[in-house]
Amino acid sequence: MYKVHYFGGYGAAEPIRLLLAHAKQPFENVDYTQESLAEAKKGDTLEFKQLPVLEVEGKFYAQSHAILRLLGHKLNYYPTDHNQAFLVDSLLDSFKDFVAVYAKASWAQDEEEKKKLFAAFFETTFPNWCAVIEKRLIANSSQKYIVGNSQTIGDFILCTFGFSMVFNEANPGKAPLQEAIAKFPVFSAYLEAQREENKEYLSTRRVSPW
Numbered sequence: 728m729y730k731v732h733y734f735g736g737y738g739a740a741e742p743i744r745l746l747l748a749h750a751k752q753p754f755e756n757v758d759y760t761q762e763s764l765a766e767a768k769k770g771d772t773l774e775f776k777q778l779p780v781l782e783v784e785g786k787f788y789a790q791s792h793a794i795l796r797l798l799g800h801k802l803n804y805y806p807t808d809h810n811q812a813f814l815v816d817s818l819l820d821s822f823k824d825f826v827a828v829y830a831k832a833s834w835a836q837d838e839e840e841k842k843k844l845f846a847a848f849f850e851t852t853f854p855n856w857c858a859v860i861e862k863r864l865i866a867n868s869s870q871k872y873i874v875g876n877s878q879t880i881g882d883f884i885l886c887t888f889g890f891s892m893v894f895n896e897a898n899p900g901k902a903p904l905q906e907a908i909a910k911f912p913v914f915s916a917y918l919e920a921q922r923e924e925n926k927e928y929l930s931t932r933r934v935s936p937w
């Protein structure tokens with residue numbers, strides 16, 4: 728039994744949950760609040776004092792992308808071909824950069840600064856990143872998957888972006904993201920195909936705005 732330690736929302740734990748659900752591996756969520764996280768930081772289970780952490784048979788694994796790779800190797804969602812593995816890895820790295828820009832804008836306290844950061848995100852960061860994904864999908868042998876002809880951890884990352892941020896009814900910031908992604912037809916169709924691929928989990932998971 729896997730245990731996913733995280734807050735009550737989707738966030739950085741969601742690609743891990745999507746993967747486990749897709750692989751039909753039962754898992755349990757161990758939810759934290761800021762208070763219980765502060766308490767947990769005093770112990771040894773959170774190696775970097777951060778979440779998410781995956782617990783497997785009493786062992787605790789930290790760092791979300793390393794956890795995805797671990798599960799990817801174990802459950803066949805990480806390509807054995809080096810070039811395909813590179814494409815997956817560079818996608819994961821780019822996702823971190825992209826989310827950091829969005830998070831910086833979301834958390835900005837000063838309203839003017841927030842406006843400026845979001846404007847830059849929607850004018851540059853977002854279309855540039857989507858254009859890369861669009862191009863990669865067109866170049867791939869299948870437009871249903873981001874790399875190769877089967878589900879990889881790259882798809883779970885893109886699904887998290889698609890279904891936690893863009894097409895999440897509970898996300899108050901979804902409208903400009905939806906408007907911007909509509910300009911990328913192959914990426915949009917890919918997300919529809921992925922909705923089908925992950926429909927069981929997506930229809931039963933809890934509702935969260937993030």
Ligand SMILES: N[C@@H](CCC(=O)N[C@@H](CS)C(=O)NCC(=O)O)C(=O)O
Pocket residue numbers: 738739764776777778779789790791792
């Ligand atoms: N590189 C880490 C980053 C983890 C991270 O930033 N976790 C945040 C939540 S998404 C956290 O634990 N924040 C609470 C804290 O640092 O006190 C990963 O990908 O797992």
